Amino acid sequence: MTGTSEPILRLKNVRKAFGNLAAVDDINLSIGEGEFFTIVGPSGSGKTTLIRMLAGMERPTSGDILLRDKRINDTPANERPTCMVFQSLALFPHRTVGQNIEFALKIRNVDPATRAKRARELMQQLHLPADYYSKNVTLCSGGERQRVALARALAFDPQILFFDEPLSAIDYKLRKTLEKELKDIHRETGKTFVYITHSLEEAMVMSDRIGVMRRGKLIQVGSPNEIYSTPRSRFVSEFMGDVNVIPVESNGAGSVRSQTLGASFKVPPAAIESKAQCLVVRPEFLRFLNSPSDAQNSLKGVLYNEYALGSRIQYQVRVGEKVFLVEKLRQQPFKGKLDDEVLIGWDPENSILVADE
């Protein structure tokens, strides 16, 4: 599903500067036909500027944007066969649900009967009640408005659908539902989706591939699994939920040393790099040990606190000044109490060495 299809959208050295500041800096990217591609980054990383260039609302300072090998840098938004779902949704407040969905068709002078038919099909596909057709859009709930916005964009029948963080203002439970619905719609329509969000968790659920942006640059592109299990930098590893990060220096021979902890750890030999590095271990790969020999790497600490995360329980263990997070499944037995001395450990193959940046 990834990278094998023909590219529909290609970016070559795309750059956008506001004054001296490069909001988007030298981006090269190829997005495949039918792919669900998500760009993730913190606020200010340039992801909104990037998607606005792709949709035609901003013009790149330099570089090329190619849609099916045709350069579209200077094509205005209303002449591009693409469509965007806005962060604010930008539903027309003076129009009904039906009129909102039909907007693109009305602009194309499609006759009213055909327009209404298409709008009703889309409403059904997106689980909107049929009697909402003549309801004013401002009277709809948050989730319904999301669906209307998506229906309006789908009615346009775009070659690519862009999403500018449309779910960011939705509460957790509904957001989870809508994320799955959106992925279902992606399968049903087979269209190319380009989504931006600041939540890597959201990106994980939906995407075929993820691109992580930081300070205007695309720093890593890969499948959700690649981003999760083999981040290339400390930034990417920390972006995906809780991680334990230990600054280390190379010891040679499959081993690294931490100054602050005064300990050495074994790592997979292939992982050794030369520049400033961090050892990253995810909480679910750390476990409580009975004796130091139960794992190849171990540390002694104090159980400071515990957090129930539903099916898992996370523990905070302090090793000197350094805080470690350890996770276990709820049903796994564990007798430790707060302030107990505990042994924690992990296996070298469950740790990653990343650049300290």
Next chain:
Amino acid sequence: MSENNNSIRHILIGVWTAAVLLFVFIPSATIFLASMTSSRYFTFPISSFGFDWWSKVFNSLEVRALALTSLSIAATVTVIAVVLGFFGALAFARYDWKGRKLYQKFILLPIFFPQSVLGLALLLWFNALGLTLSWKTAVLAHLVWIAPVVTLVMAIQVYSFDPSLEEAATDLGASRWQTFREVTLPVLMPGIFSGSLFAFLLSWGNFPLSLYTTGADNTLPKYLYAKMVAGYTPGVPVLGTISTAAAAVLLFGGYAAMLFLTRKRNAAS
């Protein structure tokens, strides 16, 4: 105890509200009463009630001419002020451009000029340009003061306008003109509506600017003032009452029409 306090508070709020309403509406009520006399002069209490002066006013050709002049000025001012104010408000609140801050301050200056001084200044200016004074020069004078007010009233609506609505329309394939017609204009309609009400009412009731700039033409407020100074008849309060009532009808009628349209839109497409 606290319930008792509460009821006292409610009574006091009621008394205060009634006092304010009384203060605001007694002058209008007094004028209405003054128009009901059948005698030549205004005495209080009124000795004999009658509608003689109402019929005299309604049958007076002079009053009809005056009303027509006032109406022509107010209508012309409304149309021009709304067009100027609409685009002025977009420049004021919607778009970011060099010099916007300065424009925002300068456009509001005429509102703070004392109107009688502004009227005199405009009179001198019209004379210097060699314009013959008439209701048309009054339109210009009114616009100097009213266009900024309308701009400000509409800018309030424009500030609450989400610019991504226009972007969304463009993104869905609409041209600039289609975006304007289908989105910008209808969404800003309430602002246009209140702007035109303001324009009409401010022009209709304006005295200090008209005093200097109408030349041979006469408006209702000017006529009323002249009659007050010399030659009072109960026709003055009659006209005052009619003028106030017309403004109220326009205001509430317009509001009701707006409400009706919104309801209709929400009920069915």
